[in-house]
Amino acid sequence: MRLELVPRRDVPAAARILAPVAALVASILIGGVVIALMGRSPAAALDVYFIQPLTEGWALQEIAVKATPLLLIAIGLSFCFRANLWNIGAEGQFVMGALVGSILPLVTAGTDAGPWVLPAALLMGALGGLLYALIPALLRVAFGVSEILTSLMLVYVADLTLDYLVRGPWRDPKGFNFPQTVNFDAMLPYLAEGGRLHAGLLFGPIAVLVAWFVVQRTLFGFGVRVSGESPKAARFAGFNPDRLVVAAFCISGAMAGLAGIVEVTGQIGQLKPGISVGYGFTAITVAFLGRLHPVGMLFGALVVALTVIGGESAQIALKLPLDLTRTFQGILLMCVLAADALVSYRVRVVTTARA
Amino acid sequence: MRHLIKAAGAIAFAAALTGAASAQEKLKVGFIYVGPVGDFGYSYQHNQGRLAVEKALGDKVETTFLENVPEADAERPIEQLARSGHKLIFTTSFGFMEPTLKVAKKYPNVMFEHATGYKRDKNVATYSAKFHEGRYVQGVIAGKMTKTNTIGYVASFPIPEVVSGINAFMLGAQSVNPAVKVKIVWANTWFDPGKEADAAKALLDQGADIITQHTDSPAPLQQAEARGKLAFGQASDMIRFAPKATLTSIVDNWNDYYIARVKAVLDKTWKSEDTWGGFAANMVNMAPYTNMPDDVKKAAMDTQEAIKSGKLNPFKCPVFDQDGKEVPCKGQGALSDEQVLGMAFYVKGIDDKLPK
Numbered sequence: 252m253r254l255e256l257v258p259r260r261d262v263p264a265a266a267r268i269l270a271p272v273a274a275l276v277a278s279i280l281i282g283g284v285v286i287a288l289m290g291r292s293p294a295a296a297l298d299v300y301f302i303q304p305l306t307e308g309w310a311l312q313e314i315a316v317k318a319t320p321l322l323l324i325a326i327g328l329s330f331c332f333r334a335n336l337w338n339i340g341a342e343g344q345f346v347m348g349a350l351v352g353s354i355l356p357l358v359t360a361g362t363d364a365g366p367w368v369l370p371a372a373l374l375m376g377a378l379g380g381l382l383y384a385l386i387p388a389l390l391r392v393a394f395g396v397s398e399i400l401t402s403l404m405l406v407y408v409a410d411l412t413l414d415y416l417v418r419g420p421w422r423d424p425k426g427f428n429f430p431q432t433v434n435f436d437a438m439l440p441y442l443a444e445g446g447r448l449h450a451g452l453l454f455g456p457i458a459v460l461v462a463w464f465v466v467q468r469t470l471f472g473f474g475v476r477v478s479g480e481s482p483k484a485a486r487f488a489g490f491n492p493d494r495l496v497v498a499a500f501c502i503s504g505a506m507a508g509l510a511g512i513v514e515v516t517g518q519i520g521q522l523k524p525g526i527s528v529g530y531g532f533t534a535i536t537v538a539f540l541g542r543l544h545p546v547g548m549l550f551g552a553l554v555v556a557l558t559v560i561g562g563e564s565a566q567i568a569l570k571l572p573l574d575l576t577r578t579f580q581g582i583l584l585m586c587v588l589a590a591d592a593l594v595s596y597r598v599r600v601v602t603t604a605r606a
Numbered sequence: 607m608r609h610l611i612k613a614a615g616a617i618a619f620a621a622a623l624t625g626a627a628s629a630q631e632k633l634k635v636g637f638i639y640v641g642p643v644g645d646f647g648y649s650y651q652h653n654q655g656r657l658a659v660e661k662a663l664g665d666k667v668e669t670t671f672l673e674n675v676p677e678a679d680a681e682r683p684i685e686q687l688a689r690s691g692h693k694l695i696f697t698t699s700f701g702f703m704e705p706t707l708k709v710a711k712k713y714p715n716v717m718f719e720h721a722t723g724y725k726r727d728k729n730v731a732t733y734s735a736k737f738h739e740g741r742y743v744q745g746v747i748a749g750k751m752t753k754t755n756t757i758g759y760v761a762s763f764p765i766p767e768v769v770s771g772i773n774a775f776m777l778g779a780q781s782v783n784p785a786v787k788v789k790i791v792w793a794n795t796w797f798d799p800g801k802e803a804d805a806a807k808a809l810l811d812q813g814a815d816i817i818t819q820h821t822d823s824p825a826p827l828q829q830a831e832a833r834g835k836l837a838f839g840q841a842s843d844m845i846r847f848a849p850k851a852t853l854t855s856i857v858d859n860w861n862d863y864y865i866a867r868v869k870a871v872l873d874k875t876w877k878s879e880d881t882w883g884g885f886a887a888n889m890v891n892m893a894p895y896t897n898m899p900d901d902v903k904k905a906a907m908d909t910q911e912a913i914k915s916g917k918l919n920p921f922k923c924p925v926f927d928q929d930g931k932e933v934p935c936k937g938q939g940a941l942s943d944e945q946v947l948g949m950a951f952y953v954k955g956i957d958d959k960l961p962k
């Protein structure tokens with residue numbers, strides 16, 4: 252006996268929309284059982300984990316802050332993924348963006364350089380990520396090298412480059428030889444006094460709108476979609492596949508680079524090792540949670556951010572272990588993927604008589 | 607309308623009163639750890655300090671911890687502790703320095719304690735331990751015990767605390783065995799058992815017969831045990847992971863310090879200050895000396911005692927750098943605290959280039 256997945260025909264749109272909701276409910280139920288087995292109240296955990304963060308202004312703004320880099324990177328990645336290009340190196344492009352974007356703030360720290368530094372830094376950040384993503388794209392176009400390997404390996408190159416710079420040439424001379432730069436003066440302004448909502452957050456909704464428009468309403472977006480679904484058809488329709496590869500990687504890299512410099516000038520305020528807490532990788536999850544749709548990814552980023560903040564609250568308020576938070580994130584992802592699969596496919600039990 | 611406002615005011619006042627009353631009953635103390643409490647090293651030992659606070663002060667305190675907090679994403683978790691009524695917060699790794707200062711500015715009535723940093727504020731104190739004192743004792747033991755005259759050092763990040771530890775180890779080893787060599791592998795992590803084990807393997811393959819580590823898991827120790835070699839534990843007594851290989855462990859002891867600081871907040875005598883204690887202050891201890899002959903054990907104990915009493919300073923002048931140049935002596939008969947806290951050079955004889 253074995254199980255087979257048979258594609259369903261004519262899946263209603265409502266089912267597709269409800270699938271992630273059902274997945275969320277299922278994962279809450281499974282998580283509740285785990286918490287009950289640990290001898291805690293599932294209701295209290297649910298409240299601290301999911302409800303309270305959504306009712307407090309402070310937590311809401313933290314969710315927005317946390318979701319922003321995830322959303323920006325995921326939107327960029329969706330162009331690659333739609334075109335069947337596997338850019339696994341957004342983490343490296345994020346770091347490179349932060350690094351290149353930091354050059355001007357670093358040089359002008361402690362001088363009255365004026366307000367031009369910040370926009371220039373953001374631009375250079377996006378450019379840094381773009382150029383870095385260009386390496387795997389060109390290697391693929393020119394030599395047919397797998398972009399999965401090159402983009403992933405370049406993550407480590409970026410991390411070590413950052414490491415080298417903050418320990419060596421860019422190190423804060425007054426920092427007791429600790430690996431970090433001086434604090435920047437050119438910082439994104441806060442949207443509200445006393446909070447942590449910085450102006451970089453505005454890039455999120457803008458990116459959602461622009462991405463939606465490009466994918467749905469432009470010839471380029473059409474090309475990306477077609478080349479992902481059927482490369483032959485795309486070539487037949489006159490789309491240059493090499494150009495699409497380069498363009499998708501450029502968009503993806505620029506978005507990751509922008510996320511990197513926004514993170515540095517929005518909240519960290521200096522360069523140091525480990526500026527990314529795996530955003531580039533988590534964004535891959537976000538992209539698929541949102542099914543590569545800009546609005547879907549917006550929700551995906553918010554849900555992932557919520558689980559991080561709710562998880563911290565659960566550690567503080569209920570003294571639940573961190574491992575539980577991580578387990579729960581895993582359960583959530585599994586449920587979403589399972590729900591997706593079950594909506595598109597039917598499980599058929601095949602019983603074959605052994606010959 | 608006015609009644610409404612009055613009523614609201616009364617409720618708020620009553621709420622404030624009960625809030626104050628419960629706050630007097632229990633002081634909430636928060637801890638932020640860079641690793642998991644189950645690392646059996648650095649974060650584990652800080653958590654032991656937290657448990658000691660609970661044990662010593664019982665129902666006067668309530669403690670909370672957040673583990674595995676990434677250094678670049680620490681501002682939110684720290685603020686979350688401050689917001690949820692914690693009045694004293696220990697942030698236990700260097701990378702938490704800037705976020706701690708940022709949150710401290712927003713919460714002037716919350717006291718912060720930052721480990722191993724150098725920036726303070728009205729409500730931010732700093733504390734660290736003179737780990738290098740323990741490293742010097744380890745060096746003496748290693749210098750006497752090594753047969754290949756090669757010692758492997760699994761290091762984390764080239765920050766002053768680690769570099770001064772390497773130097774103190776080397777100076778201790780050289781004091782009893784001028785031919786000794788120290789080989790270093792940078793694991794670039796505080797806690798990653800896989801990477802730490804690989805680093806230890808590489809060092810053993812290069813002929814090291816003793817492994818010491820400035821990373822937090824017992825993995826390097828276990829590698830030494832598997833190969834029948836010797837090793838030192840880090841941050842907590844790790845002998846249960848390698849009963850035949852462990853010579854001793856440096857044991858961080860935060861218990862007394864944490865209890866004292868929590869008491870200071872309870873007595874309202876807390877002040878922002880910098881604490882840097884070693885053997886004498888009981889912030890650094892050595893686990894029992896094992897798997898070594900009695901004469902080595904005696905040399906180790908004598909060295910520990912000499913450092914504790916102040917007779918011996920691991921960085922007593924003259925100290926020579928890798929090129930053989932004498933390092934300017936800015937302290938009294940030894941390198942100054944600033945020179946040790948900002949150390950960015952290797953002493954003579956170390957077979958490595960400092961990553962820059």
